[in-house]
Amino acid sequence: MIHTHTLPDNKGLMAKLSDLFWRRPWVLLLALLLPAILWLGIIYIGSLVALLVQSFFSIDEFSGLIKYELTLKTYLELLRPANLDIIVRTVTMATSVTVAAVVVAFPIAFYAARYARGRWKVVFYVGVMLPLWSSYLVKVYAWKLILAKEGILNWILAKLHLGWALDGILSIPVIGGNSLSVSYIGTFFVFLYVWLPFMVLPMQAALERVPNSYLEASADLGAKPSKTFWSVVFPLALPGIIAGSIFTFSLTLGDYIIPQIVGSSRLFIGQAVYSHQGTAGNIPLAAAFTVVPIVIMAFYLWFAKRKGAFDAL
Amino acid sequence: MRSSQDSRAPLSLKTAAVCGLLFMHLPILLIFIYAFTTEDKTYQWPPPGFTLKWLGVTWNRPDVWEAMRLSLKVAAISTCIALVLGTLSAAAVSRSKFFGRETISLLIILPIALPGIITGIALRSAFSIADIPFSVWTIVLGHATFCVVVVYNNAVARFRRTSTSLVEASMDLGANSFQTFRYIILPNIATALLAGGMLAFALSFDEVIVTTLTAGQQATLPIWMLEELVRPRQRPVTNVVAMVVFLVTFVPILLAYYLIRDGDHVSGQGK
Numbered sequence: 001m002i003h004t005h006t007l008p009d010n011k012g013l014m015a016k017l018s019d020l021f022w023r024r025p026w027v028l029l030l031a032l033l034l035p036a037i038l039w040l041g042i043i044y045i046g047s048l049v050a051l052l053v054q055s056f057f058s059i060d061e062f063s064g065l066i067k068y069e070l071t072l073k074t075y076l077e078l079l080r081p082a083n084l085d086i087i088v089r090t091v092t093m094a095t096s097v098t099v100a101a102v103v104v105a106f107p108i109a110f111y112a113a114r115y116a117r118g119r120w121k122v123v124f125y126v127g128v129m130l131p132l133w134s135s136y137l138v139k140v141y142a143w144k145l146i147l148a149k150e151g152i153l154n155w156i157l158a159k160l161h162l163g164w165a166l167d168g169i170l171s172i173p174v175i176g177g178n179s180l181s182v183s184y185i186g187t188f189f190v191f192l193y194v195w196l197p198f199m200v201l202p203m204q205a206a207l208e209r210v211p212n213s214y215l216e217a218s219a220d221l222g223a224k225p226s227k228t229f230w231s232v233v234f235p236l237a238l239p240g241i242i243a244g245s246i247f248t249f250s251l252t253l254g255d256y257i258i259p260q261i262v263g264s265s266r267l268f269i270g271q272a273v274y275s276h277q278g279t280a281g282n283i284p285l286a287a288a289f290t291v292v293p294i295v296i297m298a299f300y301l302w303f304a305k306r307k308g309a310f311d312a313l
Numbered sequence: 314m315r316s317s318q319d320s321r322a323p324l325s326l327k328t329a330a331v332c333g334l335l336f337m338h339l340p341i342l343l344i345f346i347y348a349f350t351t352e353d354k355t356y357q358w359p360p361p362g363f364t365l366k367w368l369g370v371t372w373n374r375p376d377v378w379e380a381m382r383l384s385l386k387v388a389a390i391s392t393c394i395a396l397v398l399g400t401l402s403a404a405a406v407s408r409s410k411f412f413g414r415e416t417i418s419l420l421i422i423l424p425i426a427l428p429g430i431i432t433g434i435a436l437r438s439a440f441s442i443a444d445i446p447f448s449v450w451t452i453v454l455g456h457a458t459f460c461v462v463v464v465y466n467n468a469v470a471r472f473r474r475t476s477t478s479l480v481e482a483s484m485d486l487g488a489n490s491f492q493t494f495r496y497i498i499l500p501n502i503a504t505a506l507l508a509g510g511m512l513a514f515a516l517s518f519d520e521v522i523v524t525t526l527t528a529g530q531q532a533t534l535p536i537w538m539l540e541e542l543v544r545p546r547q548r549p550v551t552n553v554v555a556m557v558v559f560l561v562t563f564v565p566i567l568l569a570y571y572l573i574r575d576g577d578h579v580s581g582q583g584k
Contacts, residue, residue: 018489025409028490032405033417036398036461040420044432044458047439051431054438104336107329115322124334126570131337133512133566135519137535138559141542141551142340145347148356152343155358196337246426254428257522261542270430274526277434287438290431297427 055287066284074284078292083272087292090269093184094252097191098199101248102241104192105199109240112200113207128204132197140261143190147181147262177264187263194258195251199244206240207233239308246297246304253293269293341559348556353549367549377554380537387449387533388517391456395513398457399464400506404498407472424459432459433526440527447529455527456520460513467509467573468502475501508572511565519562534558 021028057066058073077083112124131139146153157163170176170183177183210233218228256270267275269289276286322330348367350360371377402421406414424432436455445451479501483493521535528536534554541551 014491015489018491021490022484026411029405029409029411032401036402036421037417039394039398040424040458040461043436043439043454044424045420047435048431050439050442051435104333107326108333111322111326111330115326124330126567127334127337129570130563130566131341133515133562134341135535135555135558135562137519137521137538137542138344138555139340141538141555142343144542145343145356145358146340148358150355150357152358193336193340196333200333250426250428254430255522256430257539270428273430273434277437283438286434290434293428294431301426 051287051290054283055291057284059282059284064281074288075291077285078288083289086267086269086272089266090253091296093188093191093268094249096188097195097252098245098248100188100192101196101199102203102245105196105203105244106241109200109203109207113204124204128197128200132201136194137257139194140190140258143186143193143262144181147179147186147189149179149181153180181262182264184264187259190258190262191252191255195248198247198251199241202243202247203237203240206237206243210236242304242307246300249300250293250297253296344552344555344559347552350549350552356548367553371550371553371557374550376532377534377537377550380532380534381557383449383531384518384534387452387456388514390449390453391460391517392510392514394453394457395460395464396506396510399461399509399513400468400502402461403465403468403472407469408477421462421465425462429459429520429522430526433523436523437526447527447531449531451527451529452524452531452533455523456517459520459523460517463513463516464506464509467505467512471502471505504572508569511569511572515562515565515569519558 021031054066055074056070056072057068058071059065060067078087108124108128112121112128116124145151148154154163154166157166166180169185170179175184175188177185180186180189214232214236215228218232219225223231254270256268256274259268259271269292273286273289276282276289346360347356349363349365350357351362351364351366352360399421402417405411406417432455436451436458439445440447440451475498479497480493483497484490488496519535521533521539524533524536525539532540535558538551538554538558541547541554545551
């Protein structure tokens with residue numbers, strides 16, 4: 001650059017650095033990226049790798065100490081019926097929460113994307129964004145209040161003389177229980193509530209991108225509204241739905257707080273990880289358990305990428 | 314352009330949408346009612362009466378203040394770290410194409426794409442391997458890691474909309490990189506950074522999944538609340554704390570929304 005030659009040579013450090021950045025762009029690039037690479041690479045990836053390595057160690061059954069020899073023994077332990085149960089239970093819960101979130105979120109996203117105008121648009125946008133970002137624990141706490149025996153839900157049901165219906169639902173084996181706050185149904189509702197906004201936003205973004213002319217073309221060609229919906233709108237919204245389901249699915253898989261506060265005492269993957277690393281001190285098994293959601297999510301993300309869900313994020 | 318028959322939604326759709334929205338908000342309203350109930354032993358509904366007493370009781374609780382201070386401190390430090398790391402990497406990723414660009418994005422997004430417990434356990438075991446005692450800083454390490462993505466996403470979105478010709482003009486006029494950053498780039502991305510910072514702050518302030526694993530004896534406000542949730546001992550104080558936590562995160566979220574509502578959308582959902 002010409003001006004670097006015309007300026008006096010006794011420049012400050014800043015200017016010299018600046019010139020270096022200009023002449024060698026990769027130095028600037030490296031300077032920009034290095035802090036994040038160091039931080040995330042060393043602290044985050046480093047810890048993650050250390051954890052994964054530990055899943056190949058095993059615990060000595062007699063002394064309770066970790067044996068530092070590479071083995072797949074700990075992974076075999078995952079296949080024990082009790083542990084397999086935990087995995088199946090968690091995946092089933094994550095799947096049902098995701099399906100329910102799609103069903104509940106769709107009308108909200110559809111209305112917000114295609115019909116809401118002006119002030120209503122803002123109401124819907126802020127109305128989804130606020131619960132998305134607001135405190136996770138406060139939301140869980142609100143549900144503890146709702147589901148309590150003396151709480152609002154039972155009160156409403158009693159006023160409506162519908163207590164028998166709740167009793168009927170709670171008497172269903174497996175998903176029922178003594179009360180909502182100690183049953184899978186309760187856990188399910190809290191999960192659905194807490195992760196719902198994560199489904200609405202990407203769905204709405206995908207729906208907003210469906211061109212109106214497509215819908216008109218479909219109608220012009222004689223399709224009924226339901227046909228237009230299933231053949232045009234839904235396939236185009238699918239990437240958004242999958243993008244949202246990444247969140248609802250992944251967040252449910254790894255959560256250990258909600259099932260601990262609202263739910264039966266049977267464990268979910270997150271709780272199993274937590275208890276194995278804590279009181280049991282069985283880090284290898286805890287590490288092996290964390291591999292389960294990682295593998296499931298890797299497959300899920302691979303599938304989502306193929307469906308173009310990342311463009312909808 | 315939208316056709317005229319498109320502008321009216323079927324009643325069923327409208328009802329479902331409004332019900333869904335109510336479902337997302339009514340439970341939070343409940344928190345505000347319970348903070349003023351006179352009942353202190355159960356979660357009784359409807360509240361037998363209303364009182365302001367618990368606000369005063371909570372105000373005089375040193376443990377709540379202690380937890381509040383720690384939470385604010387951790388959130389402030391983590392946000393600062395996230396702002397630096399997020400802005401720099403966003404500048405690199407959005408300004409140039411280079412080998413490994415996708416990997417960098419993945420690296421930044423990973424801490425929120427993987428369930429929080431994995432981040433938490435990984436950090437915890439790393440601390441124990443490296444013999445690092447738990448402290449405020451171990452909490453900050455965890456929080457900053459997943460806050461980077463929030464700042465990064467907001468900054469990338471803004472960088473993409475900012476034209477590079479301004480930067481080139483500034484350099485042509487003789488400004489060095491630092492002056493260009495200070496006078497051209499920073500004013501352009503300031504609101505996006507502010508918004509990202511607010512969201513990062515809100516995210517850190519109420520984070521509990523990673524925090525329980527990276528905190529030793531220290532209790533942040535969410536950890537204090539979690540203990541109360543598992544073993545309720547002082548329900549009225551917890552009710553008030555829940556309301557306060559909600560309000561402390563509510564304000565930055567709303568501010569962030571107003572800062573970025575023109576054009577950008579809030580990116581980086583996920584905790």
